[in-house]
Amino acid sequence: MAESVHIHNLEKRFASPDAPGQEVHAVRNANLEVTPGELVTLLGPSGCGKTTLLRMIAGFEEPTSGDILFGERRMNDVAPNRRDAAMVFQSYAIFPHLSVYENVVFGLRLQKLSDAELKARADKVLAVSGLTSMANRSPNQLSGGQQQRVALARAIVMEPKVLLFDEPLSNLDAKLRDQMRVEIRDLQQRLGITSLYVTHDQIEAMSISDRIVVMNSGNIEQIGTPREVYARPASRFVAEFIGKANFPEAIVADAQTVDLRGVKLPVPTSGNVGDKVTLVLRPEAIALSATEGDFAATVRRAMFLGNVAEYLIEIEGLGEWLVDVPNPGEKGLLDPGQQIFASPSHSSLHALRG
Amino acid sequence: MLTTARSQLRILARDPILLALVAVIFAAILIFVVYPLMMVFIASFQERGEWTGANYALMSERRLYRNALWNSLSVGALVGLIGVVIGYLAAFVLTRLDVPGKRVLHYLMIVPIISPPFVSAVSILFLFGFNGLITRQLLGLQDFSIYGFHGVVWSQVFTFAPIAYLSLRGVLASISPTLEDAALNIGASRWQVFWKVTFPLSLPGVASAFLIVFIESMADFGNPLVLAGAAFPMLAPQAYLEITGSFNLARGAMLSVILLIPSITAFAIQRYWIARRQYVTVTGKPTASTSKIVSTRVKWLLYALVLLFAALVLMFYGVIFVGAFTQVWGFNYTPTLDHFAYVFDVGFKTVTDTLIIAIITTPISGLLGMLIAFLVVRRVFPGKRALEFGSILSYAVPGTVVGIGYVLAFNGPPFILTGTLLILVLCFVFRYVPVGIQSGTAILRQIDPSIEEAAQNLGASALTTFRKVTLPLIAPAFFSALVYAFVRAMTAISAAIFLVSANWNLMTVQILNQVGSGRLGVAAAYSVVVIAIVLFAIVVINAIVTRMTRHMNMVKF
Numbered sequence A: 001m002a003e004s005v006h007i008h009n010l011e012k013r014f015a016s017p018d019a020p021g022q023e024v025h026a027v028r029n030a031n032l033e034v035t036p037g038e039l040v041t042l043l044g045p046s047g048c049g050k051t052t053l054l055r056m057i058a059g060f061e062e063p064t065s066g067d068i069l070f071g072e073r074r075m076n077d078v079a080p081n082r083r084d085a086a087m088v089f090q091s092y093a094i095f096p097h098l099s100v101y102e103n104v105v106f107g108l109r110l111q112k113l114s115d116a117e118l119k120a121r122a123d124k125v126l127a128v129s130g131l132t133s134m135a136n137r138s139p140n141q142l143s144g145g146q147q148q149r150v151a152l153a154r155a156i157v158m159e160p161k162v163l164l165f166d167e168p169l170s171n172l173d174a175k176l177r178d179q180m181r182v183e184i185r186d187l188q189q190r191l192g193i194t195s196l197y198v199t200h201d202q203i204e205a206m207s208i209s210d211r212i213v214v215m216n217s218g219n220i221e222q223i224g225t226p227r228e229v230y231a232r233p234a235s236r237f238v239a240e241f242i243g244k245a246n247f248p249e250a251i252v253a254d255a256q257t258v259d260l261r262g263v264k265l266p267v268p269t270s271g272n273v274g275d276k277v278t279l280v281l282r283p284e285a286i287a288l289s290a291t292e293g294d295f296a297a298t299v300r301r302a303m304f305l306g307n308v309a310e311y312l313i314e315i316e317g318l319g320e321w322l323v324d325v326p327n328p329g330e331k332g333l334l335d336p337g338q339q340i341f342a343s344p345s346h347s348s349l350h351a352l353r354g
Numbered sequence B: 001m002l003t004t005a006r007s008q009l010r011i012l013a014r015d016p017i018l019l020a021l022v023a024v025i026f027a028a029i030l031i032f033v034v035y036p037l038m039m040v041f042i043a044s045f046q047e048r049g050e051w052t053g054a055n056y057a058l059m060s061e062r063r064l065y066r067n068a069l070w071n072s073l074s075v076g077a078l079v080g081l082i083g084v085v086i087g088y089l090a091a092f093v094l095t096r097l098d099v100p101g102k103r104v105l106h107y108l109m110i111v112p113i114i115s116p117p118f119v120s121a122v123s124i125l126f127l128f129g130f131n132g133l134i135t136r137q138l139l140g141l142q143d144f145s146i147y148g149f150h151g152v153v154w155s156q157v158f159t160f161a162p163i164a165y166l167s168l169r170g171v172l173a174s175i176s177p178t179l180e181d182a183a184l185n186i187g188a189s190r191w192q193v194f195w196k197v198t199f200p201l202s203l204p205g206v207a208s209a210f211l212i213v214f215i216e217s218m219a220d221f222g223n224p225l226v227l228a229g230a231a232f233p234m235l236a237p238q239a240y241l242e243i244t245g246s247f248n249l250a251r252g253a254m255l256s257v258i259l260l261i262p263s264i265t266a267f268a269i270q271r272y273w274i275a276r277r278q279y280v281t282v283t284g285k286p287t288a289s290t291s292k293i294v295s296t297r298v299k300w301l302l303y304a305l306v307l308l309f310a311a312l313v314l315m316f317y318g319v320i321f322v323g324a325f326t327q328v329w330g331f332n333y334t335p336t337l338d339h340f341a342y343v344f345d346v347g348f349k350t351v352t353d354t355l356i357i358a359i360i361t362t363p364i365s366g367l368l369g370m371l372i373a374f375l376v377v378r379r380v381f382p383g384k385r386a387l388e389f390g391s392i393l394s395y396a397v398p399g400t401v402v403g404i405g406y407v408l409a410f411n412g413p414p415f416i417l418t419g420t421l422l423i424l425v426l427c428f429v430f431r432y433v434p435v436g437i438q439s440g441t442a443i444l445r446q447i448d449p450s451i452e453e454a455a456q457n458l459g460a461s462a463l464t465t466f467r468k469v470t471l472p473l474i475a476p477a478f479f480s481a482l483v484y485a486f487v488r489a490m491t492a493i494s495a496a497i498f499l500v501s502a503n504w505n506l507m508t509v510q511i512l513n514q515v516g517s518g519r520l521g522v523a524a525a526y527s528v529v530v531i532a533i534v535l536f537a538i539v540v541i542n543a544i545v546t547r548m549t550r551h552m553n554m555v556k557f
């Protein structure tokens, strides 16, 4: 049932709606392989082309060039209604004139299934999505979260080869979003449907993905597991978009070490000795101590955020760093102006290429 | 350019039925809208098969034609003006003021829209004709003649002011009274607020309403034919008389072209110039707050004027109703059923003919309108703008021109349709489809396209999507398109009068004939039957559309 998805050199240019003759380059030379049963998120800031990429896969937008394959089959010239790729829309796109049940069986009815089979499949999916008791309601008698479930149920009841989500949770409040996220991931794993999931929320992407595709103004910046893109961002953009980071400049000492203002740190690089490299230093991978450490620093700002204390410290010659220290409730907060020492954790250092 | 057209076609061809449909609609519009118009142009430049400008030279040579043009233009302008004043007043009172009986008054205001356009002409004859109730019986006037300029103007104002009212109602309802409140708040007087805020904001709407009424007046055929009289020639009836009276097709065609020019010009201005300057959308939600810019005295004065117009409507229809049951108006007021007996006996075939034609026309026109709206808003294909323009064009073309065009186009090969049911149905479908297209596109533009994409995504073809999702969603537009098509098919005259035959005749044509032969009672009886059928049909169509879209009333967008 599950199908792989291949995207080769996919391009999309729109005629610019503002300046005649000009073009908006929405997706640039995208390449992506999704293995059967995998959940891949497309993550990026607003306007970076996530929706456009997803809509090309669904068949609602025509690629300017490049290929889309499901398994072996090239889909470019297959009409959207024959692609077998069910989509969950950001606005839910529930049929307002049909009941919840009729919404869910809409696609099945088109397949001319027998009534018994139709009902069996619908009932199963309604139960899974917790909608059984409201099957006969009209969509506008549902809450946002329930409507979201109808949209989801309507897609998975089709047992599609590919599931496509376009920011399915962006209209829900934070609490419901967390809960639905878990539900979607559970369901997807149980059914093993290959899924592409668009979001601009990095936490959402980290928590549900097998792999994340980070996009920036039409380009794919990096493809990797949540751990990879967090620990080894391919670019400063990725590092900043996924979490916070400090970017001190170091000098390559040998293939395995760099020199950061006289302190040798174990970071593998591909550059030549003496080259400058930019390090990615996550705030939580910096230890602060009152007595000893790699760099003497001054606390400039201290903020209590509940689970962590967020400090802005200044190190002479290296500028300001952001540092997160867990469990401040117990440890207490440092005061601005206080002199301390900061040490990057050796195991989680990463240098940007180029 | 060509490559985009080709790739658009390729995408469309993924749904072969859709591609075929677009092709068929294109062809149909070419054949039934563009081709007849072309034939009128060609005929107007020909004389016995030779090319010539002689027909147009007649415009300057013959007083009759010059007068016809001048009369039509001046009546159109005056009716437009009076119509807009009445329409604005009524719209202002019924949307902005806190007065009793607004609903009833609203319905009374729009009754003239759903009756044959020259019912008022018949009423006027009953009241002000040679044996008129008011002129002869009450005032004892012997030599008063209602025929001519004032008769036509009166009758048309009554017929078309409601159209101005409807369009201005939308405009006024969408101007937020908070703007007026704001102006009052910074110290403007009421009079200043009206002239400096409310009126300027509604000005594009006023201009638009004026042009619409002007177009309707220019195109009107029934009222002038009944009330203009021989001394007051007008373009539309004159073109008709050239063809049916003197069998001179070329001159009829030439007059049609002359008639077409101001209509198309007004339409172009209305659609491409004023529509862009509309500050407010006509579909805006009516606001609840009422206006404070008129004093109580003025308020009741305006209200009285609206009541007066409503009373006139009641009187005109009352007169028709009574007239239908009266032996001989002006001489013998004994109640009788004779006129109805005539309608349901000698004239009954006309009733069934009309009904058959209307019943065939209505669903085709309604569905076609929604389908074209769907294609225009939701699909891309080469020639889309042309398609939209072509399908809306017929709205601006006076019926007389269309009628003559159909006579010229479908009297010989390759399409011989004269005298058939088909020619009437086709004429009505393509004449009345623009209103459906316009209301359909307006609603569709407000509906999230992903609802239809979802249907496609679940496996529905374009046509299935249209049938199961789009159509129910635009049910209100569908309803108004159906009602409009039915009402117009029941009440049309200007184009139809060229196309009726012994086999297929229409009630409106009968009404006109009866008026012509002085049998006003029978004409009134026919009118009553038409109105009754239309009212009944509205109820039925409403029931059907509601059933089709059960959940719709609960939907919020």
Ligand SMILES: Nc1ncnc2c1ncn2[C@@H]1O[C@H](COP(=O)(O)OP(=O)(O)OP(=O)(O)O)[C@@H](O)[C@H]1O
Pocket (backbone or CB within 6 Å): A014, A015, A016, A017, A024, A025, A026, A044, A045, A046, A047, A048, A049, A050, A051, A052, A053, A200
């Ligand atoms: N039909 C269109 N015509 C012209 N430009 C378009 C069209 N659709 C999208 N674009 C442009 O393409 C770019 C990518 O848009 P897209 O909707 O894919 O962004 P997105 O990543 O989904 O953003 P968001 O997170 O805000 O939804 C944007 O610059 C957008 O303005």
Ligand SMILES: [Mg+2]
Pocket (backbone or CB within 6 Å): A050, A051, A052
């Ligand atoms: Mg998007």
